[in-house]
Amino acid sequence: MTESISEKLSSDVREGTSVTHWGIVKTTAVDGKISKIEPIPEDRRPSPNLKALAELPYAPSRIRYPMVREGYFKEGISSRDRRGEDKWIRVSWEEALDLIASELKRIYSEYGPSAVFGQSYGWKSPGTVNSASTLQRRLLSLCGGYVSGVNSYSTAAIGTILPYVVGTGDPQSTDWNVVLKNSRRVVFWGTDPIVTNDIDWSTTLHNYFPYLEKLKTSDIKTIDINPVRTETGEFLGSEWIAPKPGTDCALMLGMMYELECSGKTDKNILQNCTSGFEVFQDHLLGKSDGIPKSPEWASEITGIPTDKIHSLTHELADNRTMIIMGWGIQRIQYGEQPHWMAFTLASMLGQIGLPGGGVGTNYHYSSGGCPFHIGPMIGGLASRVEPVLPRLKPWKGSAYIPVMRFADCFLNPGKTIEHNGKRLTYPDIRMVMWTGGNPFAHQPETNRLLSAWKKPETIVVTDCFMTATARHADIVLPAQTVFEHNDICPIGTYTNDGIAANHAMIAPIGESRSDYRIYSELARRMGVEQEFTLGLDEIGWIQAIYQEAKNRGLSSGIQLPTFEEFWSKGIVFYPEDETSKEFVAFEEFRKDPANHPLRTESGKIQIFSPRIASYGYDDCRGYPSYFEPSESLNNKKKYPLAYMSGKSAHRLHSQLDGTTHTASHNIGDREPIWIHPDNAAERGIQTGDVVLVRNDRGNVLAGAVVTDKVRKDVVLIRHGGWFEPQKQADGSTLDVHGNANTLTMDVPTSKLACGNVASSGLVEVEKFQGVLPTVKIREETVPQPKA
Numbered sequence: 115m116t117e118s119i120s121e122k123l124s125s126d127v128r129e130g131t132s133v134t135h136w137g138i139v140k141t142t143a144v145d146g147k148i149s150k151i152e153p154i155p156e157d158r159r160p161s162p163n164l165k166a167l168a169e170l171p172y173a174p175s176r177i178r179y180p181m182v183r184e185g186y187f188k189e190g191i192s193s194r195d196r197r198g199e200d201k202w203i204r205v206s207w208e209e210a211l212d213l214i215a216s217e218l219k220r221i222y223s224e225y226g227p228s229a230v231f232g233q234s235y236g237w238k239s240p241g242t243v244n245s246a247s248t249l250q251r252r253l254l255s256l257c258g259g260y261v262s263g264v265n266s267y268s269t270a271a272i273g274t275i276l277p278y279v280v281g282t283g284d285p286q287s288t289d290w291n292v293v294l295k296n297s298r299r300v301v302f303w304g305t306d307p308i309v310t311n312d313i314d315w316s317t318t319l320h321n322y323f324p325y326l327e328k329l330k331t332s333d334i335k336t337i338d339i340n341p342v343r344t345e346t347g348e349f350l351g352s353e354w355i356a357p358k359p360g361t362d363c364a365l366m367l368g369m370m371y372e373l374e375c376s377g378k379t380d381k382n383i384l385q386n387c388t389s390g391f392e393v394f395q396d397h398l399l400g401k402s403d404g405i406p407k408s409p410e411w412a413s414e415i416t417g418i419p420t421d422k423i424h425s426l427t428h429e430l431a432d433n434r435t436m437i438i439m440g441w442g443i444q445r446i447q448y449g450e451q452p453h454w455m456a457f458t459l460a461s462m463l464g465q466i467g468l469p470g471g472g473v474g475t476n477y478h479y480s481s482g483g484c485p486f487h488i489g490p491m492i493g494g495l496a497s498r499v500e501p502v503l504p505r506l507k508p509w510k511g512s513a514y515i516p517v518m519r520f521a522d523c524f525l526n527p528g529k530t531i532e533h534n535g536k537r538l539t540y541p542d543i544r545m546v547m548w549t550g551g552n553p554f555a556h557q558p559e560t561n562r563l564l565s566a567w568k569k570p571e572t573i574v575v576t577d578c579f580m581t582a583t584a585r586h587a588d589i590v591l592p593a594q595t596v597f598e599h600n601d602i603c604p605i606g607t608y609t610n611d612g613i614a615a616n617h618a619m620i621a622p623i624g625e626s627r628s629d630y631r632i633y634s635e636l637a638r639r640m641g642v643e644q645e646f647t648l649g650l651d652e653i654g655w656i657q658a659i660y661q662e663a664k665n666r667g668l669s670s671g672i673q674l675p676t677f678e679e680f681w682s683k684g685i686v687f688y689p690e691d692e693t694s695k696e697f698v699a700f701e702e703f704r705k706d707p708a709n710h711p712l713r714t715e716s717g718k719i720q721i722f723s724p725r726i727a728s729y730g731y732d733d734c735r736g737y738p739s740y741f742e743p744s745e746s747l748n749n750k751k752k753y754p755l756a757y758m759s760g761k762s763a764h765r766l767h768s769q770l771d772g773t774t775h776t777a778s779h780n781i782g783d784r785e786p787i788w789i790h791p792d793n794a795a796e797r798g799i800q801t802g803d804v805v806l807v808r809n810d811r812g813n814v815l816a817g818a819v820v821t822d823k824v825r826k827d828v829v830l831i832r833h834g835g836w837f838e839p840q841k842q843a844d845g846s847t848l849d850v851h852g853n854a855n856t857l858t859m860d861v862p863t864s865k866l867a868c869g870n871v872a873s874s875g876l877v878e879v880e881k882f883q884g885v886l887p888t889v890k891i892r893e894e895t896v897p898q899p900k901a
């Protein structure tokens with residue numbers, strides 16, 4: 115068996131399947147090199163990024179050898195100020211792994227597990243066995259534990275607020291078939307499904323796309339509410355309504371006021387299916403604070419004309435309407451509010467639980483809202499396991515932190531924060547291990563991260579590429595890409611389309627190893643190898659995982675092919691679950707709330723939450739409301755332009771940025787910035803100019819794209835351009851390439867979720883005048899020989 119699987123990788127022509135976040139592809143390698151990757155025929159909208167994928171293993175930024183920062187190698191932890199500046203020294207795997215194991219042992223014995231930050235947030239490759247962060251957490255759990263991070267950068271605010279409101283953080287959306295049959299209006303509110311459905315946390319067949327095509331040819335009217343014109347809005351020809359960023363709650367309040375005044379509030383639904391409307395109503399009508407949230411009030415805040423607020427309200431009230439809300443709208447200050455407000459609006463409209471009415475919050479992600487398939491979900495290795503090694507020092511501080519507060523935690527050990535009704539004390543972090551994630555791309559306010567990153571004594575990064583995070587580590591380990599190892603992966607996070615095999619297609623580049631091998635070898639050095647591997651190698655795990663799913667399938671009458679058949683075909687598809695095509699969210703609850711209660715305080719939709727109110731937070735009340743962001747177009751302190759930073763169609767976060775295909779979407783060498791023609795004219799900026807974008811948090815060079823696809827006074831740099839700080843003569847750092855987070859702010863959404871903020875803040879943009887610095891971040895990092 116093992117023989118046929120690890121069939122010689124150097125044979126002349128080799129074909130197999132590769133499983134990626136962008137889809138499953140047929141890969142051909144000729145003479146050991148990838149010559150072609152093609153989408154499988156079942157893919158409904160092959161990713162536009164496949165060319166970049168084929169380049170990926172060979173990118174110049176590839177990490178080829180284990181490396182140690184020169185200062186760390188020679189002087190140890192006292193040299194941590196020089197992270198990001200020192201040369202790299204190439205070492206053997208033995209040396210690198212011995213070094214990491216001895217440092218882990220030192221930290222565990224001197225400080226204990228609460229000094230190790232091992233959460234390793236990030237979008238590592240999708241295979242189940244080589245799931246990098248899972249492996250690292252498994253290892254550190256066995257060694258005694260680590261400080262973990264709760265919440266995600268994706269859904270911190272929605273995932274924290276909605277359990278209070280509707281009893282679950284990610285409610286299943288009404289099926290697209292029902293929407294197409296019943297909705298008369300579909301509102302895309304802060305979402306761009308054509309861009310964001312390109313990827314899946316596992317892998318994808320892009321099931322959503324035929325539904326958008328049907329929506330396009332139907333007579334259903336679509337509306338795109340977003341400060342930025344979306345690709346989806348253009349594709350569908352949607353009406354575009356562009357509020358000022360961060361003001362959607364004011365817009366919804368204005369609409370609800372209009373519903374109240376025109377007698378169109380659905381009192382029955384409020385009565386039967388919601389709790390606490392009266393408290394909210396007092397706020398809405400201004401009885402509790404003297405400010406009626408009228409359309410006029412909302413118009414002032416949002417920049418949307420009063421007439422439009424009126425007409426939009428009546429359009430939604432008079433037609434069966436599905437409100438599709440994305441997650442960018444909650445990655446803002448007070449990001450808990452918009453989805454709470456949307457459920458309140460939908461309750462007043464009275465359409466929750468009706469076919470094609472209400473709110474859906476995951477149509478934009480991993481083909482949410484598409485039918486399910488019938489078959490067993492595959493399992494994997496457990497990340498949380500009982501410790502094997504004795505705990506040598508007591509735990510100090512909280513066992514977890516909200517993951518996006520990690521920089522704040524590094525900077526302020528012992529500080530106490532509020533989080534979701536609890537009080538947490540930051541632990542004192544001494545060692546950081548990161549694999550399969552890129553905090554220098556994902557964490558807001560990169561220059562603040564730079565300071566925080568100087569605090570820990572040792573930082574180990576495992577990645578396939580020399581990202582900004584790897585460049586700021588002490589020890590760097592080279593991981594294989596999906597093209598270099600075997601694995602197994604479920605298809606479709608929400609849709610469960612089947613199981614895919616990931617075949618090793620080429621020999622490892624340089625000395626790179628699979629994450630499974632890296633962490634197994636570290637486990638051996640830590641004395642926990644048997645508990646880590648359970649005696650299985652990579653292929654052993656792949657077979658065991660498949661067999662376990664096959665057995666589970668059998669018990670529910672589903673016959674999966676043998677492992678050998680699966681492995682040689684590469685994919686098992688499951689049949690569609692016909693009944694899921696009729697799914698209507700909250701249907702049973704609406705019909706009979708007493709017998710189908712939600713898992714909330716009252717069993718109903720919580721428009722007022724006594725529990726949230728009891729926390730006494732000033733930034734998240736017991737009912738949804740509009741809070742003015744600390745920096746916004748209504749609150750211009752120093753800088754005039756609102757800054758946004760959502761997803762790029764050409765990348766998955768920072769992934770693929772090191773390829774020439776992705777770089778071809780740059781302006782010159784730099785990440786594009788969208789700027790409105792009026793703002794560009796005021797500043798003498800034209801498309802193609804290099805501009806300096808700045809605020810008190812940082813300075814970035816970007817390439818101007820003058821376009822009326824952004825609201826006036828709004829600029830956009832898409833997330834994931836690699837961070838390349840260069841020191842300026844005046845001591846400041848200039849990010850010469852265009853990392854979106856150099857300009858964002860590291861503040862929590864509120865005390866409730868403590869979520870990350872991506873699209874809030876103000877900047878100024880000007881034509882860059884000085885000598886243009888060269889972009890070097892994508893180049894090879896050449897390790898120096900050992901002295």
Ligand SMILES: Nc1nc2c(c(=O)[nH]1)N[C@H]1C(S)=C(S)[C@@H](COP(=O)(O)OP(=O)(O)OC[C@H]3O[C@@H](n4cnc5c(=O)[nH]c(N)nc54)[C@H](O)[C@@H]3O)O[C@H]1N2
Nearest residue numbers: 236237239267268550551552556576593767768769833872
């Ligand atoms: N300003 C702004 N900030 C944001 C966002 C935004 O929209 N705007 N979005 C936020 C969101 S939603 C998220 S989820 C985060 C994403 O943040 P991340 O998930 O950290 O971003 P990625 O760039 O996907 O980082 C994954 C890293 O894993 C590496 N990798 C891939 N495969 C493997 C493997 O097999 N092994 C190992 N060891 N490494 C591997 C990749 O090379 C890459 O460096 O960013 C957040 N930050």
Ligand SMILES: Nc1nc2c(c(=O)[nH]1)N[C@H]1C(S)=C(S)[C@@H](COP(=O)(O)OP(=O)(O)OC[C@H]3O[C@@H](n4cnc5c(=O)[nH]c(N)nc54)[C@H](O)[C@@H]3O)O[C@H]1N2
Nearest residue numbers: 268304305310340359360440441442760761765766767873
């Ligand atoms: N191509 C691609 N697809 C991806 C990813 C990627 O990096 N690249 N990342 C994946 C991940 S990890 C996640 S979590 C999902 C995230 O999916 P989302 O969070 O939904 O994606 P974003 O692009 O961050 O935000 C969606 C939209 O919100 C809008 N928006 C931001 N602020 C406001 C506001 O104040 N008001 C209104 N009305 N709109 C606003 C933005 O303009 C953007 O069009 O996407 C996934 N899909």
Ligand SMILES: [Mo]
Nearest residue numbers: 266267268269
């Ligand atoms: Mo995300």
